[in-house]
């Protein structure tokens with residue numbers, strides 16, 4: 001029996017008609033039974049859907065924005081399919097369903113649940129287009145709605161996987177079909193026990209691929225990216241990057257934890273536990289090896305640079321001259337837990353706790369309101385968190401030119417700096 005494999009194609013690999021043609025070429029000699037193909041929304045569609053939700057929430061007209069999304073998908077299809085192909089009707093139906101969803105009232109209280117009922121349309125559209133295009137090219141696959149087998153709790157927007165249900169559904173629903181056909185499905189989306197749509201957190205499609213691989217005991221996962229593999233820095237920010245041919249699960253997990261956006265941070269853990277290798281390969285050079293992430297003794301020696309944008313630095317200062325101890329840390333962390341906020345960096349001094357987090361809609365407001373009675377709070381938004389792993393003897397100064405430093409921490413193996421670009425006068 002052919003071993004199970006999972007391929008994941010992200011937004012960049014399905015961003016336009018040429019990209020989808022390229023995807024089909026990658027699959028032409030690779031497609032086979034026992035293959036699951038996970039697809040993300042096309043290009044920046046998820047951001048575009050988020051903008052609609054923000055406009056709707058603030059009571060503004062979003063009709064131009066939704067028309068643009070529709071036009072974008074129909075334009076791509078007109079370049080891929082002949083007139084009258086059934087994809088046009090399928091898309092029309094999906095857009096009618098989306099418009100109907102958007103007719104419901106939206107307010108802050110129900111934002112997360114509403115968000116999940118809308119945002120997954122990007123993946124539903126792209127996966128349909130990919131499946132139909134593969135079929136047109138003579139590659140028969142089945143289209144499956146991931147919400148039928150990726151089961152989660154009800155933490156809308158950041159849903160946690162119900163592993164036992166997901167595994168059971170993958171084994172009972174997908175495995176028998178996979179013996180005959182490859183399956184195309186969506187990343188990022190799932191559903192809760194009431195079958196309401198949920199999502200796994202932005203950029204969560206890599207994680208979906210790992211969930212499916214684990215649930216189906218796959219042999220490997222390959223995520224197809226617009227980079228040669230995992231590099232020691234984001235090539236969009238740094239020149240002269242180094243490609244890692246192989247890295248260990250731990251190294252990869254650490255990189256993603258600090259914000260290396262090439263892989264979603266939740267992806268590594270399930271694969272490491274199951275011992276399933278993850279290949280990061282270029283969809284532009286599909287025959288190149290890329291990076292293999294697996295159990296290995298190989299250690300990374302070169303400095304690795306990771307920049308996380310849109311960071312928020314919040315400082316909580318006690319006002320009654322007591323020193324920071326467990327009680328205050330607990331108070332702050334209780335709120336973070338309740339608001340589902342993750343800390344990227346923490347610094348404690350005698351009288352204050354400083355936290356660095358991703359900026360998130362509404363969260364700052366809530367955090368401030370809840371902790372105002374206990375602390376004097378100051379914050380700065382729009383910051384960057386630079387992390388350097390294995391810094392060796394490098395000079396940090398060159399990474400700070402043109403920046404103001406707000407917070408700095410270093411150990412032998414890691415340097416972290418919260419910085420803000422200086423404004424030129």
Ligand SMILES: Nc1ncnc2c1ncn2[C@@H]1O[C@H](COP(=O)(O)OP(=O)(O)O)[C@@H](O)[C@H]1O
Pocket residue numbers: 009010011012013040203224225226227229230231232233234235236260261262263
């Ligand atoms: N260390 C790194 N190595 C390679 N790419 C990186 C790294 N850090 C950040 N990136 C960025 O990750 C991008 C690919 O991830 P992403 O855009 O999420 O892919 P997709 O959404 O298509 O799955 C690259 O274009 C690159 O800019």
Ligand SMILES: N[C@@H](CC(=O)OP(=O)(O)O)C(=O)O
Pocket residue numbers: 009010011012040041046047122187188201202203204205206
């Ligand atoms: N489309 C979703 C999920 C995702 O993972 O996308 P990508 O694979 O393009 O990062 C998002 O943009 O958040």
